[in-house]
Amino acid sequence: MSDKQHYFSTDWAAMTGHDWAGLIVTVLIFFGMAIAFWWALKPSRRKELEEQKYKVLDDD
Amino acid sequence: MDTTMTKPQYDDGVVKYLTVLAVVFLVLGTAMGTMAASQLAWPALNFDIAEITFARLRVMHTNTVIFAFGGMTLMATAFYTVQRTNGLKLYSNGLAWTTAILFTIGLLLGVISLSMGMTQGKEYHELIWPLDIAVALVWVMFTFNFVMTIANRNKQTHSHVYVSNWFFLGMMIMITYLYVVNGLAIPVSMFESYSIFSGVQDAMIQWWWGHNAVGFFLTAGFLAIMYYFVPKQAQRPVYSYRLSVIHFWALMFGYVWLGAHHLQYTALPDWTGSLGAAISLAMIIPSWGGALNGMLTLSGAWDRLRTDYILRFLVMALAFYAMATFEGPVMSAKTVNALSHYTDWTIGHVHSGALGWVAMVSIGAIYHMVMKLWNTEMYSMKLINFHFWLATIGTVLYIVAMWVSGIMQGLMWRAYDEYGMLAYTFAESVSAMHPYYVMRTIGGVLFTSGAVVMLYNIVMTLRMAKARQTSAVTAQA
Numbered sequence: 418m419s420d421k422q423h424y425f426s427t428d429w430a431a432m433t434g435h436d437w438a439g440l441i442v443t444v445l446i447f448f449g450m451a452i453a454f455w456w457a458l459k460p461s462r463r464k465e466l467e468e469q470k471y472k473v474l475d476d477d
Numbered sequence: 478m479d480t481t482m483t484k485p486q487y488d489d490g491v492v493k494y495l496t497v498l499a500v501v502f503l504v505l506g507t508a509m510g511t512m513a514a515s516q517l518a519w520p521a522l523n524f525d526i527a528e529i530t531f532a533r534l535r536v537m538h539t540n541t542v543i544f545a546f547g548g549m550t551l552m553a554t555a556f557y558t559v560q561r562t563n564g565l566k567l568y569s570n571g572l573a574w575t576t577a578i579l580f581t582i583g584l585l586l587g588v589i590s591l592s593m594g595m596t597q598g599k600e601y602h603e604l605i606w607p608l609d610i611a612v613a614l615v616w617v618m619f620t621f622n623f624v625m626t627i628a629n630r631n632k633q634t635h636s637h638v639y640v641s642n643w644f645f646l647g648m649m650i651m652i653t654y655l656y657v658v659n660g661l662a663i664p665v666s667m668f669e670s671y672s673i674f675s676g677v678q679d680a681m682i683q684w685w686w687g688h689n690a691v692g693f694f695l696t697a698g699f700l701a702i703m704y705y706f707v708p709k710q711a712q713r714p715v716y717s718y719r720l721s722v723i724h725f726w727a728l729m730f731g732y733v734w735l736g737a738h739h740l741q742y743t744a745l746p747d748w749t750g751s752l753g754a755a756i757s758l759a760m761i762i763p764s765w766g767g768a769l770n771g772m773l774t775l776s777g778a779w780d781r782l783r784t785d786y787i788l789r790f791l792v793m794a795l796a797f798y799a800m801a802t803f804e805g806p807v808m809s810a811k812t813v814n815a816l817s818h819y820t821d822w823t824i825g826h827v828h829s830g831a832l833g834w835v836a837m838v839s840i841g842a843i844y845h846m847v848m849k850l851w852n853t854e855m856y857s858m859k860l861i862n863f864h865f866w867l868a869t870i871g872t873v874l875y876i877v878a879m880w881v882s883g884i885m886q887g888l889m890w891r892a893y894d895e896y897g898m899l900a901y902t903f904a905e906s907v908s909a910m911h912p913y914y915v916m917r918t919i920g921g922v923l924f925t926s927g928a929v930v931m932l933y934n935i936v937m938t939l940r941m942a943k944a945r946q947t948s949a950v951t952a953q954a
Binding site: 473 | 641
């Protein structure tokens with residue numbers, strides 16, 4: 418096993434309940450962030466989002 | 478058309494109270510810091526008085542500037558902006574006043590107890606357990622009022638919640654979670670307790686809190702201030718609203734991973750430090766995205782910096798934010814950390830963020846709010862300009878002194894002679910620091926003087942506004 422393979426290898430059998438919980442939450446949050454990025458950057462949403470920035474200028 | 482019918486009356490009394498008190502705590506907190514810095518240059522200045530020796534004064538300083546000045550600024554700006562961006566009064570003005578008064582009492586008791594040497598011994602989480610619980614409850618009251626104000630908005634006229642509120646909410650939720658978990662302890666007497674964590678887990682939880690106090694309290698909260706007050710002061714919309722959304726989610730996702738970079742080369746598993754450093758470096762992207770978003774808001778209006786001194790504070794804060802969020806990730810990398818950790822470089826880094834970013838963006842927001850809240854011009858715009866230069870030169874002096882001192886310290890500690898012996902004793906490294914400790918003190922004196930100028934300017938502004946109001950009433954009569 419190369420150094421890199423050794424560094425990134427995981428003993429899946431040794432994973433505890435806490436390890437699995439952490440892994441699942443992390444992966445889910447990562448996909449959540451990816452979805453948030455896709456939602457915000459979707460070209461069709463540009464006008465809807467960008468017009469929000471003008472409202473704050475005359476709120477008082 | 479009668480516009481008074483369409484403009485809601487806001488609950489500004491509590492905002493005024495928090496705003497003025499924030500400035501008072503800025504003066505007190507920076508004065509304590511300057512005194513602590515002076516003691517490092519001239520130890521005799523502790524006068525053998527236990528309550529003001531460096532060990533206690535340093536903690537009093539951090540608690541006063543972070544939680545008293547920073548906390549009051551966050552509460553003032555959160556209550557100010559949530560009403561205006563959602564077009565309604567606070568959910569409960571009474572609850573807001575209760576929160577503000579209890580927070581003031583808690584902070585004063587906190588500083589007094591710290592001066593008496595009462596502490597949990599956890600950095601940035603020193604308050605003894607009864608005060609710890611009280612602060613957590615007050616924070617929850619603050620959060621509840623903020624959330625309910627947003628929930629009660631008219632969803633037809635204000636369907637979208639402006640992005641500054643997202644940053645405030647992120648801060649409130651995460652700080653509650655982090656503060657409570659790190660504070661879990663078993664009380665053994667009225668003033669003493671033991672953390673439920675021990676050993677390396679205790680260190681990990683402590684720095685998971687410690688770095689996120691920076692990430693969510695001192696960054697997310699003050700970014701909320703930036704996203705509201707930079708566009709308002711510049712009178713231009715934020716450069717890209719979509720970038721602000723990306724900035725928000727990247728920050729929320731990324732910051733919680735960074736704590737382990739405070740514990741490189743310790744008993745923590747090696748991979749946790751590497752992961753902390755890798756995510757820290759990745760965080761440069763959203764941090765710079767946010768800083769650019771604020772700065773580019775001025776596109777086409779950069780000339781305003783010549784005449785608008787408040788805007789200068791806000792933009793200088795963004796420059797320091799960009800600098801500190803580049804420096805931090807570099808310092809988290811193991812190779813650099815081997816040199817920088819435990820040295821004054823870390824103190825310099827913290828202060829480039831604390832003085833340059835947090836204090837300057839707060840100062841800009843506070844000047845803006847004072848004029849709006851009391852419906853007046855400032856007593857002296859020239860004094861704001863004077864304050865700006867005192868704060869900027871003070872901050873630069875401070876951080877340059879700590880860069881030089883810290884790097885020299887690190888190099889002296891790791892230097893070996895031809896026989897493999899340490900080239901310098903620790904005392905020699907302390908002695909070599911002296912000129913830089915003096916330089917840091919001068920930086921602190923300049924920054925504190927700026928805070929005093931600000932307090933004077935605000936007091937005179939309020940007196941001027943009151944006199945004008947009184948003469949208007951007399952003229953009407």
